[in-house]
Amino acid sequence: MNITRQSLLLWWGLTVTGAYLLTEYFGRALHHAHAAILWTWAGAMLVPVVLSLLLGRRANALVWVWAGATVLAMVENFGAHAAESKPLMHFSFHTLWFLFGAAGFAYTAAVVDGSSRKGLYAGSALLNLVGAGLMLVNHELLEGYEFILLALIQGVPMLLDVPLRRQHEAQVG
Structure with missing residues (x-):
């Protein structure tokens, strides 16, 4: 299997977008959706994490930061679910996922090449930070469309970066 950073970026974007949309669906369709959502995310994130491992030495620090942070956040989510603490589970x-996006996309904006790519990720970081602030002020404010919003501000930027990265590499190369 020939994994490139370009194809890895596409997989991250697709799995994140799809997992958030499934999260929204399960949250509406199932009475107790936490376990289904956790296992959906575990399966979805397994794809880009395993692809990162397959990329091996060709992966840069950014890839490893995202893969490691995603695994840690998923472990934290499973722990919160096991603890059955309502405040911890809500956070x-x-x-947490808005904060995770804010930090991750801020870091990404700092390390990627190309002004359009930097702007894309900086904008996503800012939107995630606003979302985290709204969740901290009133956790019900985004109820009903929170995960659709997360798909748009976390998954879609990675999908938009696929052509931006290609364009940047063509200009430089």
Whole structure:
């Protein structure tokens, strides 16, 4: 299997977008959706994490930061679910993912090449930070469309970066 950073970026974007949309669906369709959502995310994130491992030495620090942080956040979510603490679960399943996106996309904006790519990720970081702030102020404010919003501000930027990265590499190369 020939894994490139370009194809890895596409997989991250697809799995994140799809997992958030499934999260929204399960949250509406199932009475107790936490376990289904956790296992959906574990399966979805397994794809880019395993692809990162397959990329091996060709992966840069950014890839490893995202893969490691994603695994840690998923472990935290499973721990919060096992603890059955309502406040911890709410933070873990909602606010944490906005904070995770804010930090991750800020770091990404700092290290990627190309001004359009930097702007894309900086904008996503800012939107995630606003979302985290809204969740901290009133956790019900985004209820009903929170995960659709997360798909748009976390998954879609990675999908938009696929052509931006290709364009940047063509200009430089």
